[in-house]
Amino acid sequence: xxxxxxxxKTFQRRAVLDDIALRLDPGARVALVxxxxxxxxxxxxxxxxxxxxxxxxxxxxxxxxxxxxGVLARIGFVPQLPPPLKIPxxxxxxxxxxxxxxxxxxxxxxxxxxxxxxxxIRTQPFVKLSGGQKQKLLIGIALGRDSDILxxxxxxxxxxxxxxxxxxxxxxxxxxxxxxxxxxxxxxxxAALVNRVIELDRGKVVLDDHVADTVDPSxxxxxKLTLTRSEGALAKSLAEWGxxxxxxxxxxxxxxxxxxxxxxGMMSRYAGLIDSLELK
Amino acid sequence: xxxxxLHTAQLEFTESIRARWFLVYALVFGAVMVLLLVSxxxxxxxxxxxxxxxTLTTYIQICxxxxxxxxxxxxxxxxxxxxxxxxLEYMLALPVSLGAxxxxxxxxxxxxxxLPVFLAVxxxxxxxxxxxxxxxxVEFFFSTGLLVSLTWxxxxxxxxxxxxxxxxxxxxxxxxxxxLVLLLFLDLILLGAMVREQMPPELVVGISLLNPMQVFxxxxxxxxxxxxxxxxxxxxxxxDALGRTGFLIYxxxxxxxxxxxxxxxxxxxxxxxxxx
Numbered sequence: 001x002x003x004x005x006x007x008x009k010t011f012q013r014r015a016v017l018d019d020i021a022l023r024l025d026p027g028a029r030v031a032l033v034x035x036x037x038x039x040x041x042x043x044x045x046x047x048x049x050x051x052x053x054x055x056x057x058x059x060x061x062x063x064x065x066x067x068x069x070g071v072l073a074r075i076g077f078v079p080q081l082p083p084p085l086k087i088p089x090x091x092x093x094x095x096x097x098x099x100x101x102x103x104x105x106x107x108x109x110x111x112x113x114x115x116x117x118x119x120x121i122r123t124q125p126f127v128k129l130s131g132g133q134k135q136k137l138l139i140g141i142a143l144g145r146d147s148d149i150l151x152x153x154x155x156x157x158x159x160x161x162x163x164x165x166x167x168x169x170x171x172x173x174x175x176x177x178x179x180x181x182x183x184x185x186x187x188x189x190x191a192a193l194v195n196r197v198i199e200l201d202r203g204k205v206v207l208d209d210h211v212a213d214t215v216d217p218s219x220x221x222x223x224k225l226t227l228t229r230s231e232g233a234l235a236k237s238l239a240e241w242g243x244x245x246x247x248x249x250x251x252x253x254x255x256x257x258x259x260x261x262x263x264x265g266m267m268s269r270y271a272g273l274i275d276s277l278e279l280k
Numbered sequence: 281x282x283x284x285x286l287h288t289a290q291l292e293f294t295e296s297i298r299a300r301w302f303l304v305y306a307l308v309f310g311a312v313m314v315l316l317l318v319s320x321x322x323x324x325x326x327x328x329x330x331x332x333x334x335t336l337t338t339y340i341q342i343c344x345x346x347x348x349x350x351x352x353x354x355x356x357x358x359x360x361x362x363x364x365x366x367x368l369e370y371m372l373a374l375p376v377s378l379g380a381x382x383x384x385x386x387x388x389x390x391x392x393x394x395l396p397v398f399l400a401v402x403x404x405x406x407x408x409x410x411x412x413x414x415x416x417x418v419e420f421f422f423s424t425g426l427l428v429s430l431t432w433x434x435x436x437x438x439x440x441x442x443x444x445x446x447x448x449x450x451x452x453x454x455x456x457x458x459x460l461v462l463l464l465f466l467d468l469i470l471l472g473a474m475v476r477e478q479m480p481p482e483l484v485v486g487i488s489l490l491n492p493m494q495v496f497x498x499x500x501x502x503x504x505x506x507x508x509x510x511x512x513x514x515x516x517x518x519x520d521a522l523g524r525t526g527f528l529i530y531x532x533x534x535x536x537x538x539x540x541x542x543x544x545x546x547x548x549x550x551x552x553x554x555x556x
Binding site: 045048049050051052068069070072073075077079081082083084085086087088091095096098099100125138151 | 283284287290291294295298299365366367368369370371372373374375376377378552553554555556
């Protein structure tokens with residue numbers, strides 16, 4: 001579906017992408033990882049037809065530079081940094097729905113599922129929203145339209161655990177035939193969502209691994225946790241994850257399947273306080 | 281394509297109307313006109329101008345000095361600023377054709393930039409009607425036409441600079457330099473060169489008429505002063521070559537064509553290079 005053939009890109013004689021050759025077939029859920037300056041964003045921009053590059057980028061044989069509208073009509077995109085747009089949220093949705101030939105209500109529905117109160121923010125300038133609100137809205141715009149390619153740069157970075165759970169649900173509704181390309185600095189952010197990991201380093205592919213595809217993004221696990229004693233900071237973190245407790249020591253809650261690694265990462269900071277932890 | 285272009289224009293209009301630069305811009309043009317009206321200029325008589333003609337002449341001359349630099353400085357931030365802020369990355373990832381986006385942006389910005397300038401003139405007409413002055417409608421329409429053309433000219437030029445410049449700082453520096461060069465070529469350098477080099481007046485006037493600011497200035501004078509008495513001997517060259525009607529047509533068409541050409545070159549460069 002998506003092919004990068006010997007793609008190279010230089011900025012002021014510095015190679016940012018160096019002879020990249022990749023093929024992403026339908027159903028591929030790719031984690032594009034690497035440190036800052038590795039070339040992740042440049043690769044995405046080549047796919048979006050925003051950069052002129054050497055080599056060839058093709059989406060089902062079509063060059064994104066030659067047929068921008070045709071290719072971009074198939075791509076839902078969530079950027080890492082939300083654009084500082086001053087237009088009201090309602091107008092941004094209206095504009096996006098118009099150019100994507102979608103229904104604004106569909107985009108709003110996704111944003112609402114992610115926890116946004118659309119009625120409260122519809123007339124607010126987009127730039128005035130919080131980081132999490134912006135992220136939810138951009139996800140709503142990307143997923144609230146017909147597209148078979150999703151390109152997302154740090155898509156869940158600003159989301160709270162509850163919204164992440166819903167976000168994973170939304171992605172799981174699109175598993176069949178959709179190509180997902182998710183860029184992140186940290187593999188643990190998206191590891192459980194993907195079936196392939198591509199690592200870039202200084203413009204080259206240094207790792208291209210297919211990984212076990214056993215985790216259903218919509219799966220939810222029940223967690224029972226017993227602490228040796230009550231602790232304020234941990235209680236706050238657990239409350240953010242939607243956990244409830246009776247006495248500050250015994251906690252119960254749910255964790256989205258793809259979020260297990262992240263949850264355990266958070267818990268590892270309080271390892272000394274854990275008496276028992278059960279995930280089912 | 282047309283629908284997307286209009287959507288983009290609307291988006292640019294909505295985006296710009298909330299920007300701080302627009303508030304300052306609208307206030308300046310509104311304040312200039314209000315000052316001209318309340319200062320009693322309409323009642324004064326200078327060099328044969330009186331009533332609303334006097335006010336419009338002064339307003340147009342002020343526009344010539346400040347409108348281009350206002351447009352250039354705000355416009356050049358458009359593409360270069362959007363590129364820096366990541367707006368382009370997001371907006372151009374939507375299925376919008378580059379033509380619809382580029383020209384839609386230009387159209388939206390045109391409306392927002394022209395509106396305060398035009399509304400200030402309308403304010404003057406209303407003031408004149410209330411005070412019982414005759415409204416010189418022919419001059420009013422000619423002046424408005426020239427302002428339409430000048431605004432488009434500098435928007436096109438600004439868009440070209442904005443497309444070429446990699447950062448908004450570079451774009452602003454370039455815009456200021458262009459404006460300064462055009463301003464200097466109004467009189468100072470040309471007159472100096474003419475005296476020193478003893479160049480033929482036709483050549484000097486010809487060069488000056490390539491400067492859209494000079495063309496606007498001369499045409500706006502010609503609207504209210506058919507003999508171009510204010511301009512001195514250079515008027516003979518202009519009126520002999522083109523005549524009053526010919527020059528007024530030139531004064532409207534040349535800046536408009538100049539702006540369109542700049543915008544078109546900007547579009548070609550924009551489409552061929554990195555968008556982000």
